[in-house]
Amino acid sequence: QVQLVQSGAEVRKPGASVKLSCKASGYNFANSFIHWVRQAPGQGLEWMGIIDPSGGGTKYAQVLQGRLTLTRDTSSSTVYMDLSGLRYDDTAVYFCARALFMTNLKLDYWGQGTLVTVSS
């Protein structure tokens, strides 16, 4: 069965970086896309970016350009999300989600979410 398993909760100080992982299983990792979506406490969903695991191509939300980097390791079917220059308002639950096509945003399987807390 399709599964996306994310790494555990993280606590960082303002200005630091955090790197989260999302390990995929149960399907052809290369024939899909992985999106990252975050949700601040009590707030709505925010689209962050997408990576094409086969070629490594990425697109990022404009508000995160320069701070967000998505990478992948095809040997372990894992996608990584690196967010730098952390601010207090980056405190959120971060989700990865699978889509078989880039444009239709059919995010059919989601990871369990990872809480990132930015605190001094």
Next chain:
Amino acid sequence: QSALTQPASVSGSPGQSITISCTGTSSDVGGYNYVSWYQQHPGKAPKLIIFDVDRWPSGVSSRFSGSKSGDTASLTISGLQTEDEADYYCCSYAGSSTLAVFGTGTKVTVL
């Protein structure tokens, strides 16, 4: 890219039908037939319930239906059930540079 606009809350009694709107622009909702809807219960990951405006993923109840007119997409829940009480988010493709934008979210309460 601004978030798509949804009503903050919608409520209904069991068995009734409710509709949630999702208003964008010609650069997102109005420009493409790529609107999806997600249901999220507290503390859980979102669940896909509609994609491509009006298509159901496998295993999702047909009580959920989607439509679009101009720059506004809509989700209708028919035969409202207590387990439908959750937050609902729309999401639209917004072009090759921005790619995706979510709605502000709607809390559905079953009275």
